[in-house]
Amino acid sequence: MTYFADVGALARKDLLLELRARDTLPAMLLFVVATFVVFHFSLPAHSSQLAASGLLWVAILFTALLGLGRAFVPEREQRVLDGLVLAPCDRSAIWLAKSIATLAFLGAAELVALPVFALFFHGIGAATVAGVVLADIGICAVGTFLGAMAVATRARDLLLPLLFLPLAIPIVVGGVGASVAGSPGRYLAFLALYDVLFGLLCWATFEYVVTE
Amino acid sequence: MRVVSRLSRVPLPALAVASLVLMTVALTLVFYVAPNDADQGFSQRIFYFHVSIAFTAYACFAAGAWKALRHLWKRDPGADLESYVAVHQGVIFGTLVLLTGSIWAKISWGHWWLWGEDELVLFLVLFLFYCAYFMLRFSVDPGPQRANFSAVYALFGVVLIPVSFLAIRIAKSFVHPEVFTLHGPNFGGWILVTYCVAQAALLLLAYTLYRVELTGKRLDARIRELRFA
Numbered sequence: 295m296t297y298f299a300d301v302g303a304l305a306r307k308d309l310l311l312e313l314r315a316r317d318t319l320p321a322m323l324l325f326v327v328a329t330f331v332v333f334h335f336s337l338p339a340h341s342s343q344l345a346a347s348g349l350l351w352v353a354i355l356f357t358a359l360l361g362l363g364r365a366f367v368p369e370r371e372q373r374v375l376d377g378l379v380l381a382p383c384d385r386s387a388i389w390l391a392k393s394i395a396t397l398a399f400l401g402a403a404e405l406v407a408l409p410v411f412a413l414f415f416h417g418i419g420a421a422t423v424a425g426v427v428l429a430d431i432g433i434c435a436v437g438t439f440l441g442a443m444a445v446a447t448r449a450r451d452l453l454l455p456l457l458f459l460p461l462a463i464p465i466v467v468g469g470v471g472a473s474v475a476g477s478p479g480r481y482l483a484f485l486a487l488y489d490v491l492f493g494l495l496c497w498a499t500f501e502y503v504v505t506e
Numbered sequence: 507m508r509v510v511s512r513l514s515r516v517p518l519p520a521l522a523v524a525s526l527v528l529m530t531v532a533l534t535l536v537f538y539v540a541p542n543d544a545d546q547g548f549s550q551r552i553f554y555f556h557v558s559i560a561f562t563a564y565a566c567f568a569a570g571a572w573k574a575l576r577h578l579w580k581r582d583p584g585a586d587l588e589s590y591v592a593v594h595q596g597v598i599f600g601t602l603v604l605l606t607g608s609i610w611a612k613i614s615w616g617h618w619w620l621w622g623e624d625e626l627v628l629f630l631v632l633f634l635f636y637c638a639y640f641m642l643r644f645s646v647d648p649g650p651q652r653a654n655f656s657a658v659y660a661l662f663g664v665v666l667i668p669v670s671f672l673a674i675r676i677a678k679s680f681v682h683p684e685v686f687t688l689h690g691p692n693f694g695g696w697i698l699v700t701y702c703v704a705q706a707a708l709l710l711l712a713y714t715l716y717r718v719e720l721t722g723k724r725l726d727a728r729i730r731e732l733r734f735a
Contacts, residue, residue, distance in 0.1 A: 443655050449645040457642060457659070460635035461666060464673035471676060484676060488669060495665055499658045502578055506650040 300383040304391030309398060311368060318364045322403040326357040330407075330414050346415040347422070347473040351466050353411075354404065354426065355433070355459075361399050362437035363454050365392055366445040379504050389439060389500040397434040404430070418473075421482070425472030428485035429465050432492060436461050439496040442503050464488055518717055525710040532700070532707040540700040549613040556606040558705040559599050560625060562712045564667070566596030567632070569716075571664040574657035586653035587727075589660055590643065591719045595712055597636045603629045624674050631670045635663060 312318055333349045369375040378388050404426060412418050437458055444454040465488060471481030536554045543550035573589035576582040607626040608618045621627060639659050646652040 443642065443658070446651065446655075447642065447645040448647075449641065453638075453641060453645060456638045460631055460638060461662065463631055464666075464669050467673040467677040480676065484672065487672075491665055491669060492662075495662065499578070499661060502654040502658055506654065 297384055297387060300387040301391045301394070304378075304388060305394040305398075308392065308395035312395070312399065318361050319399050319402055321364075322357050322361050322399060323406055325360050326353055326403055326407040327410055329353040329356065330410060334414060343416045344474050346411075348470050350411055350415075350422075350473065351429075351469045353407070354429070354469075355462055355466065357403055357407070358396075358400050358430075358433045358437060359455055359458065361396055361403070362434075362441045362458070363444075363451050365396050365438055365441045370445045375504060385501040385504055386497045388504065389442065389496060392442070393434045393438040396438055397430055400430050400434060421478035422473040424482055425469045425478065425485060428472075428482060428489060429469045432465050432485065432489045433462065435489065435493045435496050439500060439503065442500070446503075461492075513713065518714070518721065521710070521714045521717060525707065525714045528703070528707040528710055532704040535696070535700040535703055540696050549610065552606055552610050552613075554701055554704040555708070556603065556610060558701070558708045559606060560603045560629070561705060562708045563596050563599035563603055563629070563632075565709060566592050566599060566712060566716075567636075567660075567663055567667065570596060570660045574660040577653060577657045578661075586656060587723055588720060590656060591716055591723060593636060593639060593660055593663075594719065595716050597633070597640075598715075599708075599712060600629050600633050600636065604633065622678070624671065624678075627674050628667070628671050631674075632663070632667065635666060639663070
């Protein structure tokens with residue numbers, strides 16, 4: 295149980311930091327709304343609703359990338375990560391807590407983004423919402439993990455999208471499938487499978503990212 | 507495992523000669539012995555190489571992940587370099603899969619690229635993924651951290667292969683409704699023999715190239731060590 299107490303404490307630290315500094319969430323919100331406006335003008339008139347559904351997923355992915363790129367910046371700038379690694383807690387707790395925090399930011403951004411999307415383009419069904427929730431888990435789990443690697447490299451912010459996008463292709467497939475297909479069940483199941491597989495992999499290997 | 511450890515003791519020149527001989531036999535079989543395909547005629551022969559190269563690329567990625575696991579788990583010295591070289595060979599063979607697949611698609615369907623062809627799309631995703639592997643590896647200074655990052659990312663690769671394959675399969679129903687069905691070739695006789703020889707030749711070629719690169723890289727590291735000693 296101390297494991298979850300550690301995770302809770304670490305996640306609360308990130309949420310509290312965001313609440314006080316308001317670095318990430320306003321940027322994500324502004325970005326996602328601006329993206330929708332860009333999409334409106336990049337979709338030719340009379341293009342189908344299906345095209346807009348696809349673009350929703352592009353917007354979610356890039357908004358998430360914006361947040362994930364910031365996720366480990368405080369750790370890097372204040373050298374918090376050294377302290378966390380020295381602390382007597384399981385290293386995977388660091389990843390889990392950070393994932394939960396980024397998931398909270400992404401979820402909060404989507405609470406605004408999805409109604410705005412419905413207002414600008416077309417309504418959103420329950421399957422899409424379920425798809426977004428499942429996809430968010432995968433995006434944050436894998437993205438946080440890769441973000442921790444990316445901040446330790448020379449290329450830093452440049453590297454995260456390159457590392458992340460090939461791994462995010464299955465998420466987009468599952469998400470778009472859940473939004474546009476007649477029977478979204480198997481796409482949702484696929485997203486859940488992705489979450490479980492990559493979640494376990496991240497959980498098991500995070501230790502090697504922060505230690506030598 | 508015992509086969510691999512025995513193979514690793516075979517001297518490099520012998521390996522090179524063996525892969526040259528086997529490759530020549532495979533080329534002869536593919537172009538002179540295997541029968542023409544009833545549907546696609548002569549162009550179908552690229553399949554012997556396309557499929558074998560694809561399998562070889564998977565084998566390289568799997569070997570890279572296996573070495574990565576050895577590095578993380580047992581801390582095998584040298585496993586990091588072996589993993590990197592295997593992934594490097596995998597990317598070379600993966601590029602060849604994309605090339606041979608494009609040529610075949612152009613001849614069969616008149617387009618250089620087909621989103622309906624599962625394996626081509628999968629290799630495009632893998633190509634992007636493993637290119638990012640190189641970006642990651644070369645933006646970290648050599649040392650334990652680079653070895654860990656590379657190993658972890660290589661492990662992500664082997665999980666991504668089946669997941670992406672599944673994704674591409676299920677994406678077809680909404681991205682690409684018409685499904686190409688290849689009438690399975692009558693797998694028997696000379697076709698099977700030719701395929702098996704081509705497969706063996708390419709696997710041996712990949713292993714030889716792997717050993718060549720590994721030897722070069724080790725020599726490089728040794729020289730650097732001596733220079734700074």
